[in-house]
Amino acid sequence: MVSLTSAPPFWLRDNCPCPDCRDPRNGQKLFQITELPAALAVDAVHDTRTPDGAPAREVVWAPDGHRSVYPETWLGAHLPGTGTAPGDGRTEDDKEPWAASRFDGGLPEADWDAYTTDPAVRADTLEAVLRLGFALLRNVPVRDRQVLAVARTFGHVRETNYGELFEVRVEADPNNLAFTGARITPHTDNPYRDPVPTLQLLHCLANAARGGDSGLVDGFHAAARLRAEAPEAYEILSRVPVPFAFSDERTELHAHRPLIGVDPAGRIREIRFNNRSIGTLRQPADLLETFYAAYRRFADLLLRTELRLDFRLAPGDCLIFDNTRLLHARTAFAESGDRHLQGAYADIDGLASTLAVLRREVSAR
């Protein structure tokens, strides 16, 4: 039997499941924290049962006489001091970090037909995006705008200044080096946006050019290596906001964020890295000196071949990846060759929601 003495009264009362405190139709709270009596205290505790017969404790509150029934299982899982609080699913704690050799046995991939018809395949694929940072769909129809249909299997398309989708092919007057045949080193997209698009899709329609191979790097793993090898460099990169910028005739975007974003507990949570769009840092000279040393060191690390997973997209492949964690790259290609990808952005919290609902359905069967 759990003891309620460790439970702060306002915390416990805030979690009262009764129908006066939470709307039974949706579980949403019906009161403001300011509406609870300032002198709130537990008056008495009794053993009881929930309406469906599970062991529970009933708390009678002073001074208002309100009664709350807490299932023992809920208390056992949530009382302060019972296990560690779960992470938010987005930090290094909830990920499987990787170097390229992790995929010697194959990539996390699924066939489009199986993905669309089998909820278990769909769940495994979405789970790979959350855990490993990416998944590859094969045999996706090679159709204009199909990338939007792929995004809509798990969420909403995030439209940007590039449109609801963007064309990655050689353009006559490119507003981005991605739309040339140039080599593109490992980077995250749209770091000049805040919030940044958290998911990216790249659907290959043609890849007949010489070159144009793809690369992925786990930025969380790389940042953790930097932390181990050069703690002072890691510290600088997690602390100094970097002005990212993009502008063309119709757009002017700026975001100021560190290259390595950490959560309040110091866990790695977001990588922004894009040499093309780093603007001019304005900091004291000595800080700029150490920042640039750290930036070079991290950039060097991101170019290590053992960290970069190399592969080649074929027509019908659609890569889905976490743009807050993975860096993507491509080798240069002959501009005379036929290479065409369509890209789109979406939200990783939406993907996680779709997966959670899928898991409910899979486990209910």
Ligand code: OGA
């Ligand atoms: C991009 C990009 C990769 C590729 O468009 O942002 O990185 O393979 N493209 O062309």
Ligand code: ZN
């Ligand atoms: Zn209540």
Ligand code: ZN
């Ligand atoms: Zn890119």
